[in-house]
Every structure is written in C-alpha cells, then in structure tokens.
C-alpha cells in the first residue's frame with residue numbers, strides 16, 4: 001500500500017519537475033507522519049524515505065525512542081511551536097520550519113547551544129493570508145525575524161515555509177507560493193517549504209524545494 005502510494009507521489013513530483021524544467025533531485029519529499037505511530041515511520045524509512053515531518057513536540061517525543069538506528073533520517077518540526085517548548089524541540093528535531101518570532105529563534109538557539117556544535121536547520125514560517133487561524137510571521141514582521149538570525153550561531157536559516165488557506169482547488173495556492181518565492185529571493189534564502197498532498201504540483205512549478213506530504217502517502221490520518 002505505502003509502496004504503491006510512494007511510487008505515485010514520486011511520479012507526480014517527476015512530472016511536475018519536468019513541466020517546470022527543474023531537476024526532480026532538488027525537491028525534497030518530507031513525509032508527514034503526525035498522528036501515525038513510529039512503526040509507520042520505520043516502514044517508510046525501509047522504502048527509502050529519509051525526511052519526516054511532525055507537528056507536535058510532545059507526540060514526537062513519545063515516538064522518538066522507538067526510532068533509534070534510522071541512519072540518515074531527518075526529522076522536521078512543521079507544526080506551530082510555543083516558545084516554552086523550544087528547548088525540547090531544539091533537542092528532538094534536526095530542523096524547525098515554523099520559526100515565527102525573534103524570541104522563538106533565540107530560545108531555539110539557546111536550546112541547541114547546550115547540545116554541541118551541530119546547528120539546527122531553521123525556516124521562517126510566513127503567513128501570507130489574513131486568516132486569523134494561520135500561524136506564521138506576517139510580511140511586515142518578516143524582516144525583524146530574519147534579522148535575528150545572524151546573531152544566533154546554533155541556528156542555520158535556510159529558507160521560508162508557508163501554508164496557504166485550504167482549498168480543493170490547487171490553483172488557489174499558486175499566488176501564495178509565488179509570493180513566498182519572491183520573499184525568499186528578496187532575503188537571499190534558497191529553500192522553499194510549500195505544497196502538500198493536494199497542491200504539490202503547483203508548489204513545484206512555483207519553485208518548492210521541500211514538499212510536505214501526508215495523506216497522499218499514508219492515507220487519512222487516525223482521528224485519535
């Protein structure tokens with residue numbers, strides 16, 4: 001089941017990359033495993049997946065001990081992070097894509113500093129729609145958050161992340177993806193984490209380097 005779905009997702013990536021005249025190899029597939037057990041992460045790893053996205057610090061903390069020995073696996077936090085959990089997140093994850101304030105960046109930096117010289121990969125989450133519920137830094141405050149990084153030697157800022165408002169129509173995501181790319185260019189950042197199961201093609205056409213895919217790989221998430 002997972003093998004078949006993975007094959008299908010890889011085909012979608014390749015076809016979109018071809019349309020966009022981009023090498024498929026520059027697009028990282030992050031398998032989003034929130035609400036699924038560690039055993040599924042292992043299964044995905046066996047099939048060759050190496051990048052995993054999780055949304056909740058506490059949930060991942062519980063799975064982490066069952067994930068020993070997955071050499072080369074990288075775990076990314078893609079859900080909203082409260083600064084009181086930053087220290088824990090800095091220790092558990094290889095990357096945090098949802099940095100949304102100078103304060104959070106600073107807390108992550110402190111947490112990481114205790115662990116040694118390996119920097120934590122960071123992305124700033126940008127909120128591009130006026131929806132109340134969406135997390136992320138607004139465009140106006142983006143300069144301030146990005147400006148905090150040069151002083152934080154245990155973080156390595158690599159790019160921007162966004163999540164457009166949900167729509168069945170993937171074309172609705174396109175203006176948001178285009179905007180994120182423009183912002184990354186302005187700030188000289190290379191990576192763009194954008195696109196999910198339903199709109200990954202559009203994201204790739206607009207320059208995504210990291211797509212975050214859950215449902216298309218694993219099916220509907222368990223409710224509990």
Ligand SMILES: *Cc1c(COP(=O)(O)O)cnc(C)c1O
Pocket residue numbers: 032034055078079163196197198212213214215216
């Ligand atoms: C759950 C989640 C995804 C994956 O969504 P699917 O539609 O299941 O592919 C991607 N990004 C974020 C931030 C998520 O929370």
